[in-house]
Amino acid sequence: MSRVETLSGWGRWPKRDCVVDDFDPATDTPDRFNHSTITRGAGRSYGDAAMNPDMTFLGPLRNRFISFDPEAGDLVLQAGAKLSEVLEAFVPRGWFLPVTPGTKFATIAGVLAVDAHGKNHHAEGSFGDHVNWFDLMQADGQIKRCSPKDSVHLFNATIGGMGLTGHILTVSIKLRRIETAWIQQKTLPAANLEQAMQLFEDHQDATYSVAWLDCLAKGDARGRSLIYLGEHASVAQLPAEQRSKPFDYPAPKPKSMPIDAPNWALNRFSLKAFNYLYYRKGTKAPPVELVDYDRYFYPLDAIHQWNRLYGKRGFAQYQCALPLASAKEALLEQLDAISKAGLGSFLAVLKRLGPGAPNRPLSFPIEGYTLALDFPLTPQALTLMDLLDEITIAHGGRLYLAKDSRMTQATFEASYGDALTQFRALRRQTGAYDAFQSLQSRRLNL
């Protein structure tokens, strides 16, 4: 039975009352509705991508596992299952996700629909590169098997397609073998952006790499960073007493933000102090340490509802990808703009991206660098983000739809270019345009 709930994305802005219902593929075929619908997974995209006031389907309970082939590592499961469920079942048996975003509480369908990338993008590509096939319910209610061989256009448009091509029902993904639940982490301090980028280029052979960046540092220290490299640890690399149980690790104590932080808690002084202390701590960290996969990949998941840190007003995450040739110039311009605006980001993350997937029209990564920033939702931050958009576009970059809650149609068209025409055409041809819409797709005229 349908009901009304106030929904928002992980950034808690914008909020809208939406008619919601549980999704049952046996009865809820899109052709049954005379208005558009969107499927919502775990609600972990930041903006308005999984919200439709007319009908938002809640899907997380379609989470059954269907089969596993231990030779190939192929796992077939209903797309509402969360990454955490895959990890819980398969890490103890020596398997890991091929690609993972920074939260394990996203659903498989969600990760596929945003074509999520992880700390291994430079080597392994994005999530879509590890999908064998999926079943998609189209606007006419027909279920189509899509793979690199069958219904290729639909396969490519759906990976990164923000749920706008149909309901993703069942997915087959390829897991990767691991020997232990541990990551060998190496921390490398970089005094400025140039050094940080050089370290990324020098360590292209690392399995995982990512940098935390102090976006408030000025002058010669602009873009000072801590680069974290990671390798799956082998059994031999574990301390002797852990070798007999290589998949055991101390369970993280769940913490929670029970209430909203006051809006003034994050200001330029507290941010500056935090960033300074964080960097100093990093430069003193042991250069190599063993970290369990939970702490390495999902540090923020340990604090449930960390999004309340930004107070009631909510926040926006700004994530752009910049092409290799102009990345440095663009990043410096962006850091200057942030500093000039007197705004800082609590978390700024820099990552080297490998080649993108030009055949997937809405897939975000392009070869170069990606920067992700959080801003509390204030008028100044919105103005700053418009300015950052201009820099991104001028350098041939683009924004990540999974994080977006505010870019304009013009920004979007200027950055995704001709691929959009292709995506829009496919939506019209398959009836998806009328059947599947979100607040985001309406804002961007997708």
Add this chain to the structure above:
Amino acid sequence: MIPADSPVLILGARSDMARALAHEFAKEGHPLMLAARNADTLSEDMTDLEVRFQAKVTAHDFDILDVDGHAAFLGNLPEVPAVVVSVVGFMGDQDESAINPDAARKVIDTNFTAPCLMLELCAGRLAELKRPTAIIGIGSVAGDRGRAKNYVYGAAKAGFATWLSGMRQKYVDSQLHIMTVKPGFVRTSATADMDLLGPLTDEPEAFAKKVMKALKRKSQVYYDIKWRAVMGVITHLPERIFMKTKF
């Protein structure tokens, strides 16, 4: 401690909460017996448990309202379970059950009479085993105070909790542990048409993990911590004030 290889029987295995609880037991290595009506339709859930946790799972036809068949059902199971979980429940339509005797009886029998009789029967068998065993009954906070919105269901759940409380005292000298669980709002298809209070709403998986922890520390009555606070206030409100609230 109940050994990880001892079988677990789940009554009313089709619900989202039952599935989440089954996941937790399977993860620890327990073989599972899933009981529900039309057991042949549980095959997806069986596969799910096998693929996730390489669990040993069987499915069994079971109708909680067929009270006369309870003993035969237990006798025909392939093994005697060491843990019995009752996730049986039926909300019904409040307005209908308040005036229609058949509707009222269905709500009361499904939430109270039938599961209580079944668990009483199970308790006898489990206590006889003379080793650590457990019964988990899923009740509801709706049973702690009658609300205009759902008091027929609430009254039945109140009876269920009282019955289990009595059974707990009866078996206190045995190795049978009896735990009453009172979920608040868990996001399942059963609560789909209720207004869910966001922060007080749990996903079934998160809730199931808490239930397992509570079982390990041998809780008698388990509420989620947030609900313990909420219900602490609600159950202590004087009736003349409570009746005027809109909760």
